[in-house]
Amino acid sequence: MSSGAYPAGRPTRLIDNRDLWAGAVLAATGLAALILGRDLTVGTPAEMGEGFVPRAMAIALVAFGVLVGGLGLWRGNAAPEACFDGARWRPVMFVSAAILAFVAALQPLGLITAIAASAVAANFAGEPLSARPLVLLVALLSAGVIAIFVWGLGLPLRVLPAFAG
Amino acid sequence: MEALAASLGANIALGFSVALSPTNVALCLAGCVLGTLIGVLPGIGPSATVAMLMPVTFYLSPVGALIMLAGVFYGSQYGGSTTAILVNLPGESSSIVTTLDGHAMAKEGRAGAALAVAALASLFAGTVTTLAIAAAGPPIAKFALLFQSPDYVAVMVLGLVAAVVLAQGSLPKALAMIVLGVFLGLVGTDVTTGMQRYTFGVNALFDGIGFVPVAMGLFGIAEIMHNLEATQGKGRVMRPMDRLWPSREDFRRAAPAAGRGTAMGLGLGILPGSTTDIPAYAAYSVEKRISSEPWRFGKGAVEGVAAPEAANNASAQAGFIPMLSLGIPPNAIMAMMIGAMMIHGIAPGPQIIDKQPALFWGLVASMWLGNAVLVVLNLPLIWLWVRLLTIPYRVLFPSIIVFCCIGCYSLKNNPADVVIMALFGVIGYGLKKLRFEPAPLVIGFILGPMLEENFRRAMLVSGGELSVFVTRPISAVFLAVSAALLFAVLMPAVRRARSGEVAG
Amino acid sequence: MRIPAPALKLAAICLALSPLVAPGAAQAQAFPSQPIQLVVPWPPGGGSDTAMRMTADAATKRMGVPVVVLNKPGAGGTVGIKEVMSSKPDGYMLAMIATGAIFAQYNNPNANALDEMEPVVFFGDDPSAITINPKLGFKNLKELVDYAKANPGKLKNGNDQPGGSSHVAASVFEKGLGIRLTKVPYAGFAPTVQALLSGEVDMASIALPDVIEQHAAGKLRILGVSAKARHFKAPEVPTFEEQGFPVISGLWRVIAAPKGTPADRLKVLEAKFLETLSDKEFQDRARAAGFLVTPGGGAVAKKRWAEDDAAMYPVFLEAGLVKTRQKK
Numbered sequence: 001m002s003s004g005a006y007p008a009g010r011p012t013r014l015i016d017n018r019d020l021w022a023g024a025v026l027a028a029t030g031l032a033a034l035i036l037g038r039d040l041t042v043g044t045p046a047e048m049g050e051g052f053v054p055r056a057m058a059i060a061l062v063a064f065g066v067l068v069g070g071l072g073l074w075r076g077n078a079a080p081e082a083c084f085d086g087a088r089w090r091p092v093m094f095v096s097a098a099i100l101a102f103v104a105a106l107q108p109l110g111l112i113t114a115i116a117a118s119a120v121a122a123n124f125a126g127e128p129l130s131a132r133p134l135v136l137l138v139a140l141l142s143a144g145v146i147a148i149f150v151w152g153l154g155l156p157l158r159v160l161p162a163f164a165g
Numbered sequence: 166m167e168a169l170a171a172s173l174g175a176n177i178a179l180g181f182s183v184a185l186s187p188t189n190v191a192l193c194l195a196g197c198v199l200g201t202l203i204g205v206l207p208g209i210g211p212s213a214t215v216a217m218l219m220p221v222t223f224y225l226s227p228v229g230a231l232i233m234l235a236g237v238f239y240g241s242q243y244g245g246s247t248t249a250i251l252v253n254l255p256g257e258s259s260s261i262v263t264t265l266d267g268h269a270m271a272k273e274g275r276a277g278a279a280l281a282v283a284a285l286a287s288l289f290a291g292t293v294t295t296l297a298i299a300a301a302g303p304p305i306a307k308f309a310l311l312f313q314s315p316d317y318v319a320v321m322v323l324g325l326v327a328a329v330v331l332a333q334g335s336l337p338k339a340l341a342m343i344v345l346g347v348f349l350g351l352v353g354t355d356v357t358t359g360m361q362r363y364t365f366g367v368n369a370l371f372d373g374i375g376f377v378p379v380a381m382g383l384f385g386i387a388e389i390m391h392n393l394e395a396t397q398g399k400g401r402v403m404r405p406m407d408r409l410w411p412s413r414e415d416f417r418r419a420a421p422a423a424g425r426g427t428a429m430g431l432g433l434g435i436l437p438g439s440t441t442d443i444p445a446y447a448a449y450s451v452e453k454r455i456s457s458e459p460w461r462f463g464k465g466a467v468e469g470v471a472a473p474e475a476a477n478n479a480s481a482q483a484g485f486i487p488m489l490s491l492g493i494p495p496n497a498i499m500a501m502m503i504g505a506m507m508i509h510g511i512a513p514g515p516q517i518i519d520k521q522p523a524l525f526w527g528l529v530a531s532m533w534l535g536n537a538v539l540v541v542l543n544l545p546l547i548w549l550w551v552r553l554l555t556i557p558y559r560v561l562f563p564s565i566i567v568f569c570c571i572g573c574y575s576l577k578n579n580p581a582d583v584v585i586m587a588l589f590g591v592i593g594y595g596l597k598k599l600r601f602e603p604a605p606l607v608i609g610f611i612l613g614p615m616l617e618e619n620f621r622r623a624m625l626v627s628g629g630e631l632s633v634f635v636t637r638p639i640s641a642v643f644l645a646v647s648a649a650l651l652f653a654v655l656m657p658a659v660r661r662a663r664s665g666e667v668a669g
Numbered sequence: 670m671r672i673p674a675p676a677l678k679l680a681a682i683c684l685a686l687s688p689l690v691a692p693g694a695a696q697a698q699a700f701p702s703q704p705i706q707l708v709v710p711w712p713p714g715g716g717s718d719t720a721m722r723m724t725a726d727a728a729t730k731r732m733g734v735p736v737v738v739l740n741k742p743g744a745g746g747t748v749g750i751k752e753v754m755s756s757k758p759d760g761y762m763l764a765m766i767a768t769g770a771i772f773a774q775y776n777n778p779n780a781n782a783l784d785e786m787e788p789v790v791f792f793g794d795d796p797s798a799i800t801i802n803p804k805l806g807f808k809n810l811k812e813l814v815d816y817a818k819a820n821p822g823k824l825k826n827g828n829d830q831p832g833g834s835s836h837v838a839a840s841v842f843e844k845g846l847g848i849r850l851t852k853v854p855y856a857g858f859a860p861t862v863q864a865l866l867s868g869e870v871d872m873a874s875i876a877l878p879d880v881i882e883q884h885a886a887g888k889l890r891i892l893g894v895s896a897k898a899r900h901f902k903a904p905e906v907p908t909f910e911e912q913g914f915p916v917i918s919g920l921w922r923v924i925a926a927p928k929g930t931p932a933d934r935l936k937v938l939e940a941k942f943l944e945t946l947s948d949k950e951f952q953d954r955a956r957a958a959g960f961l962v963t964p965g966g967g968a969v970a971k972k973r974w975a976e977d978d979a980a981m982y983p984v985f986l987e988a989g990l991v992k993t994r995q996k997k
Binding site: 207314357369512514515577579 | 881
Binding site: 128 | 202203206330333335337338340341344346347351355357360362363390394398399479514556558559560562563564566568569570571574575578580583584586587590591594595598599600601611613617618620621624625628629633
């Protein structure tokens with residue numbers, strides 16, 4: 001509805017057409033859902049199978065994909081900035097890495113290690129802290145987390161590595 | 166009429182005589198403090214609360230246990246809104262809409278005003294609802310019993326229409342997000358046939374994808390990724406706080422919105438098994454529709470905080486009616502309350518008001534007490550919460566990540582949920598890049614499975630007759646309201662398209 | 670390091686009180702010498718969770734070490750059970766299993782079969798019942814069965830999804846009573862009760878404790894309980910057998926350890942849990958909360974599993990729900 005969000009004018013490159021990409025992603029998701037769910041029973045309206053609604057949603061996704069992509073092509077809305085910029089992947093990568101590092105470390109190595117691993121990984125995602133504040137952050141976070149979650153709420157979390165505790 | 170007023174007065178007096186005993190006030194306070202803590206810590210769910218409180222409830226009086234648990238419940242609802250406003254993390258499914266304008270207000274340096282409005286709107290809704298329950302609780306429960314599957318379908322449809330209304334960008338894209346949300350909600354074991362859908366043999370998916378990992382990923386984590394990316398790693402740009410308290414203008418706008426939100430929350434909240442989210446979405450949509458300046462919504466409109474907050478508190482409280490009178494728990498904390506009552510040999514059911522008047526009216530009185538305690542507790546805390554925003558982002562965001570991870574993990578003590586959260590963080594970031602909005606997706610995700618289940622059941626019971634949706638009066642009314650609302654949204658877009666301007 | 674704070678406090682009290690665990694005796698071969706975790710594979714607050722928390726609370730006094738409940742819900746209980754059954758079989762990790770585990774082993778390749786676990790103690794049953802909306806007018810089971818026989822598929826029964834306990838009960842009733850119902854699935858007992866009250870379904874096959882209050886208030890009518898004896902909460906409701914239909918169905922709960930747990934430790938656990946469950950005070954408390962406790966050892970539990978397994982397998986097979994471990 002807010003056509004004002006896009007500046008007027010056609011893009012120079014097709015690859016920068018945001019809505020074309022959006023439509024493609026929707027359609028691809030719908031197609032994948034159709035293929036992966038091809039074995040589900042559809043049934044009849046009175047006794048619908050487990051595949052009835054998923055298939056309807058998948059078809060709707062493909063339709064919306066075509067609609068959104070088509071509108072994008074027709075209107076040619078350019079993104080104000082390029083859609084995909086290689087240098088900008090850092091935050092996504094390292095924020096994800098921080099979460100995965102935490103969960104990988106939690107059960108075998110305990111809470112403190114997990115927090116340290118997560119904070120170190122997260123540090124690459126933005127403007128990095130230097131070593132000393134980073135250590136301080138890990139120490140404060142560990143203390144706070146143990147006080148609140150382990151002592152306060154009584155969550156069954158391992159604090160130290162399995163072999164040490 | 167007079168007799169009714171007299172019995173109401175006597176009942177409320179009984180209630181307060183129970184609720185205001187020193188022990189029960191202390192328990193209410195303890196519950197509210199703990200609840201706020203649980204609500205503010207993202208994801209920390211009822212598991213942690215139960216682990217801590219269940220042994221205590223063995224040894225408390227049933228009234229005391231219920232009052233404490235009710236405090237936990239309100240506290241967690243309120244705490245969920247606090248994080249929605251401050252860091253864009255909806256703690257409860259009902260606070261998804263609070264992120265829209267609440268977090269926008271925070272970005273404008275009006276976090277204090279948003280928090281205060283949320284607290285006061287909740288208190289207002291709580292007071293009205295307490296009175297309504299005291300006056301009409303039992304008859305309302307009877308009305309709730311009239312609901313059947315087609316009626317639930319109609320209510321869910323209203324919720325989905327609300328999701329269309331609250332979308333800010335392109336209409337086809339918002340509709341596509343709802344469809345995607347419904348689809349994702351279908352993953353897991355099908356309630357009707359017991360078959361598995363899109364689970365790929367992965368145990369963590371058998372019960373479907375959890376709400377908390379999805380909401381944390383799409384809102385909290387994606388927001389961090391986006392903030393860092395948009396500012397080359399510096400993090401969020403917040404306008405400095407200009408004032409802590411809402412302005413006169415804020416109050417003028419928020420008060421009627423809170424009133425309307427309360428009415429919707431009360432009306433929709435009594436449905437047995439209903440959630441607090443549909444009233445919140447519906448209240449937000451109504452505010453946006455009737456506003457003379459709908460463009461302010463999503464950019465820090467105070468009505469967009471007041472209405473859903475009032476609605477979710479009113480419906481949370483109204484939810485006690487079906488819980489107590491039918492023994493039907495609408496959520497985990499209330500399931501725990503039933504557990505706490507059962508341990509003492511009290512089973513919630515149709516006879517509870519007659520058999521246990523002190524317990525019933527004590528709980529009703531403690532609802533109001535809990536709301537009042539929360540406001541007293543939280544208004545001074547606002548000062549502290551807004552300080553949180555002055556923490557440098559490079560220190561704040563790793564902390565948010567850690568808290569999200571622990572909260573998500575603690576839901577089921579399952580690492581898979583944390584991995585799902587990371588995945589939805591990336592998906593949310595991608596959607597943002599493609600100018601899709603996460604709110605309609607999450608609403609579709611929550612309502613979709615319930616819609617499907619009830620729709621299929623309605624079809625099964627009626628033998629495939631679609632006409633049940635219009636011949637049942639309740640469902641017909643809800644569907645008519647939905648249709649009118651949808652029409653009101655679509656018309657401007659269609660008109661614009663005709664007049665040559667491109668509808669988007 | 671994995672113990673909740675309240676449990677730690679409890680442990681401290683126990684340690685102080687128990688002469689058995691004096692300092693120095695820490696390395697003694699006595700079992701148990703550290704907290705026992707009891708995994709409940711369901712969310713907190715439900716019937717199974719309440720039953721197990723009461724059991725753990727009482728067992729703590731007998732074991733001399735804290736028995737701590739840990740909720741690990743997911744995939745119809747299989748996630749939590751799986752974790753316990755694949756843990757070190759030292760007797761410190763136990764799981765609650767219920768009737769649903771019989772179904773899970775055929776439907777979920779990740780679920781554990783009976784031969785992968787070691788039942789320790791049988792807790793008791795929630796017997797199933799046939800409950801109707803009083804508007805239907807049937808006074809006893811026979812009237813319902815006669816009507817159902819004359820109108821096959823006309824009666825709408827509220828139950829769980831296929832594989833859930835009240836769905837299994839409905840199937841058992843259909844076979845045992847020789848009737849055909851239209852089975853309408855709901856997600857759990859609460860919405861089923863609501864649907865029965867609103868008249869969306871005519872009858873329900875859910876467990877007796879879940880409808881007892883509505884029955885007492887006259888909003889619903891329990892026609893019969895499918896157990897060997899009448900239920901203490903509703904002594905006026907006759908059993909199926911008394912009415913001439915010898916059909917039995919219910920939801921049982923069992924505490925189990927992983928396969929490979931040393932026999933002497935299993936013996937200690939079995940003895941202590943049996944003591945706990947047989948205790949008069951515990952039984953009174955459990956009854957007040959609506960649980961019928963009928964303690965039995967590991968052998969009792971195994972026998973019950975085998976009986977139900979034999980009865981239910983054909984039902985699952987017919988419904989097309991057997992996906993794995995197909996019997997020849």
